[in-house]
Amino acid sequence: MAQVLSRARRKADVREMVILRGRAAVGYFQFNLCAREIAHYCAGPTSCGLEAMMVDRRLQAQGIGYGALCQLPEVLRAHLPHHDQIRLTVNVSNRPAQKLYVRCGFVDTGAVYEGAPSGPQHVYSLTIATHASTSIAASSTGQGGRPAPEAPADPCRSVRRRS
Numbered sequence: 001m002a003q004v005l006s007r008a009r010r011k012a013d014v015r016e017m018v019i020l021r022g023r024a025a026v027g028y029f030q031f032n033l034c035a036r037e038i039a040h041y042c043a044g045p046t047s048c049g050l051e052a053m054m055v056d057r058r059l060q061a062q063g064i065g066y067g068a069l070c071q072l073p074e075v076l077r078a079h080l081p082h083h084d085q086i087r088l089t090v091n092v093s094n095r096p097a098q099k100l101y102v103r104c105g106f107v108d109t110g111a112v113y114e115g116a117p118s119g120p121q122h123v124y125s126l127t128i129a130t131h132a133s134t135s136i137a138a139s140s141t142g143q144g145g146r147p148a149p150e151a152p153a154d155p156c157r158s159v160r161r162r163s
């Protein structure tokens with residue numbers, strides 16, 4: 001993980017994000033905004049790239065990745081309010097990651113990027129509703145209507161911008 005952090009720190013168009021559990025850093029990802037670097041999988045100026053997603057190996061498969069990715073809409077609105085789409089590439093053989101992204105709302109664009117050193121990559125996309133397109137209407141169904149949205153699995157988990 002330290003290797004990724006130090007390389008990313010030298011790049012101006014990267015927003016580094018640390019996944020926290022309590023006060024402990026347990027994972028990392030970055031938003032890449034460099035048009036030249038993300039052109040092969042992103043789609044225009046309001047689309048940004050999510051890269052280097054990782055959770056501490058010792059803590060994987062405990063729901064940390066899911067908990068963090070579920071916060072992407074609010075994280076994007078808070079840190080990159082002029083972007084409304086997140087794209088990423090995921091190795092065609094990385095089934096755990098593919099499954100996780102789909103569970104968190106990403107859709108497979110159908111494109112496959114063949115230029116990565118590690119092999120072919122699916123291109124996934126998540127479009128975020130902006131505040132302008134979000135509205136709340138009074139429910140007419142009462143308590144017997146739709147169930148309340150699911151609460152975050154662990155309120156201690158959070159995603160924080162690396163300063």
Ligand SMILES: CC(C)(COP(=O)(O)OP(=O)(O)OC[C@H]1O[C@@H](n2cnc3c(N)ncnc32)[C@H](O)[C@@H]1OP(=O)(O)O)[C@@H](O)C(=O)NCCC(=O)NCCS
Nearest residue numbers: 053054055060061062063064065066067089090096097100
């Ligand atoms: C992919 C990754 C970020 C997922 O984070 P995570 O915290 O482990 O994910 P979660 O615990 O939320 O689990 C998501 C699902 O993947 C499964 N999973 C996670 N890691 C797994 C592993 N190493 N092997 C098999 N399954 C795994 C979980 O059991 C869970 O399955 P479920 O939906 O049936 O419950 C993490 O495994 C990781 O850092 N992997 C190495 C780097 C990587 O591949 N990054 C993605 C690059 S695109």
